[in-house]
Amino acid sequence: MSANSRLTVAAHALTWIGLYQRRGHEVATSEQIATSVNTNPVVIRRLLAQLRKAGLADSRRGAGAGWTLSRDLSAITLLDVYEAVGPGPIFALHPATPDPECVVGHGIGAVMGAVYDGIETTLRKELSRTTLEDVLRDVLKAA
Template identity: 65%
Template sequence: MSANSRLTIAAHALVWMEIHQRGGDGIATSEQIAGSVNTNPVVIRRLLGELRKAGLVTSRRGAGAGWTLARELEFVTLLEVYEAVEPSALFAMHRAEPNQECPVGFGIRPAMQDVYDEVEAVLRGQLARTTLADVLRNVLAAR
């Protein structure tokens, strides 16, 4: 099973847009962002659409079309980005009901749900404490 990279790609795109804007370039295209992420622009457009619904970016159509940040990075947490691009729970239970006659089948869901709830609370807490400005500082420090 592969790990999900949607949060990482979304953070990458948003931080890249900030650097792009700081350079005086203003509006960013999905093609430009995709070049940095090294993915298809369609992937970026879909992700940016979700970020737009969450109020994190704005878009302009027609001549000069592209994307801009809706807020300063200091005021955007990774939790907001996560909630925009990961609408479902971090972990899921069985797709089919386990055998309720089996002692494990009967108790696995409540046992695992307690663990999952704790893990998700820790994850959300850390994401809420981290802004995209923090991510940008760490990106720039990595150079």
């Protein structure tokens, strides 16, 4: 099973746009962002379309086309980004109902569901504590 990198790529793209704008540029192109992420611009455009729908990014068409932030980096949390691109819960129960006659099959859903709910609550709480401003600050420190 491979890990989902959509949150990381989305946070990277938004943080890059924020830094680019601070350096005096009006809009960022998907090609520029894709170069930083080291992916195809189509991947970036699809991801940014989701972020636009969530109110985190804006796009311009025509002359001077590109992407901008809808809010300042300090007003965007990792939870905002997660909710915009997250595919749903981190963990899921069985796709088919387990055997209800089996002692484990009968109770596994309720037990694992409670564990997964706790994990999701903790994840959301942690993601809400970090803004993209925090991410940029720490990235710049590491550079």
